[in-house]
Amino acid sequence: MSALLEVTDLTLRFGGVKAVDGLSFEVREGEILAVIGPNGAGKTSAFNCISGFYLPTSGSVVFQGRSIVREVPRLWHSLRLVHLLQSFGFYRVLPSRVTKWGMARTFQNLRLFRELSVLDNVKTAMHANLREGFWSTLLHTPGYRRAEAACAREARGWLDFVGFDDDEELYVGQLPYGEQRRVEIARALATSPKLLLLDEPAAGLNFNEKQALMALIRKVRDLGVAVVLIEHDMGMVMELAERIVVLNYGREIADGTPEEIKADPLVIEAYLGVDDDGAAVDDTRLRTGAVSADAIAAAIGDGAGGASTPLPGTRADQEGDVR
Numbered sequence: 001m002s003a004l005l006e007v008t009d010l011t012l013r014f015g016g017v018k019a020v021d022g023l024s025f026e027v028r029e030g031e032i033l034a035v036i037g038p039n040g041a042g043k044t045s046a047f048n049c050i051s052g053f054y055l056p057t058s059g060s061v062v063f064q065g066r067s068i069v070r071e072v073p074r075l076w077h078s079l080r081l082v083h084l085l086q087s088f089g090f091y092r093v094l095p096s097r098v099t100k101w102g103m104a105r106t107f108q109n110l111r112l113f114r115e116l117s118v119l120d121n122v123k124t125a126m127h128a129n130l131r132e133g134f135w136s137t138l139l140h141t142p143g144y145r146r147a148e149a150a151c152a153r154e155a156r157g158w159l160d161f162v163g164f165d166d167d168e169e170l171y172v173g174q175l176p177y178g179e180q181r182r183v184e185i186a187r188a189l190a191t192s193p194k195l196l197l198l199d200e201p202a203a204g205l206n207f208n209e210k211q212a213l214m215a216l217i218r219k220v221r222d223l224g225v226a227v228v229l230i231e232h233d234m235g236m237v238m239e240l241a242e243r244i245v246v247l248n249y250g251r252e253i254a255d256g257t258p259e260e261i262k263a264d265p266l267v268i269e270a271y272l273g274v275d276d277d278g279a280a281v282d283d284t285r286l287r288t289g290a291v292s293a294d295a296i297a298a299a300i301g302d303g304a305g306g307a308s309t310p311l312p313g314t315r316a317d318q319e320g321d322v323r
């Protein structure tokens with residue numbers, strides 16, 4: 001499988017904070033890749049750089065051979081004109097363009113038009129591709145009406161694909177949270193992506209909804225669309241992802257199959273930190289069996305919708321939260 005997306009040495013600073021620190025990874029065509037890491041590890045910041053919402057401090061992002069992040073000449077840096085130029089669209093590719101190139105995304109906090117109907121929300125994703133001009137739109141010419149009808153048909157097709165079977169004329173704001181998530185995925189798919197980025201798609205979903213979401217993500221992959229998801233539900237990640245990239249403090253600390261990741265001491269340490277003696281859960285203690293990899297993997301994962309079982313005496317146990 002060839003690389004669809006190549007992220008190289010990506011760095012994003014917020015003042016003194018390095019949210020993303022020299023991150024490099026690639027996404028292959030048609031794969032399901034999970035990006036995991038403790039809270040604040042830089043996952044969403046990386047997504048925002050990749051999809052054109054944030055301008056990284058340095059590094060490159062190449063999607064289907066096209067550069068999303070463009071090198072800014074040193075002169076502009078020294079004249080401190082970088083941000084001014086970028087705000088006018090120079091040296092950057094805007095998110096709308098990235099979407100046209102075939103990358104779609106959803107957000108950690110849903111970004112739907114709550115006052116629009118379900119169908120209209122999905123149609124908005126296709127309007128950018130409508131060829132009808134100003135006058136035909138204003139005059140509602142037969143050509144415009146045909147294009148609109150085709151757009152509505154396609155939007156219904158995507159709603160059907162994601163399993164939305166409620167009333168398409170309801171305002172999105174009237175829908176339960178799980179249904180809104182489906183609509184957001186339908187809207188992303190309506191842009192005909194080659195790569196779909198999902199930011200915590202299972203957040204707030206119950207067990208059955210998570211199961212349905214996993215089935216949907218596999219269905220999307222079967223269309224030939226690569227899916228990259230940020231997710232805290234380790235049960236879901238381990239079951240769904242073909243490959244996992246793990247971040248900690250903005251850096252990649254591991255990249256491998258779910259089995260490799262579960263057994264990786266750095267990953268375990270990143271999630272569990274120190275034990276009650278203040279000692280890091282390190283490789284030696286794992287090898288000697290003082291802490292078993294399986295037990296820690298169970299603590300990292302909470303099953304798709306199930307309850308988590310932190311190890312006694314770990315930070316997760318003390319805080320009551322393994323995210």
Ligand SMILES: Nc1ncnc2c1ncn2[C@@H]1O[C@H](COP(=O)(O)OP(=O)(O)OP(=O)(O)O)[C@@H](O)[C@H]1O
Pocket residue numbers: 014017018019037038039040041042043044045046
């Ligand atoms: N707009 C911002 N301004 C300043 N600092 C920010 C901003 N966005 C994120 N950060 C900081 O960057 C770091 C990475 O945050 P980010 O949200 O990318 O992490 P994350 O892995 O997605 O976390 P979570 O799993 O909690 O969503 C954190 O230290 C965060 O406080």
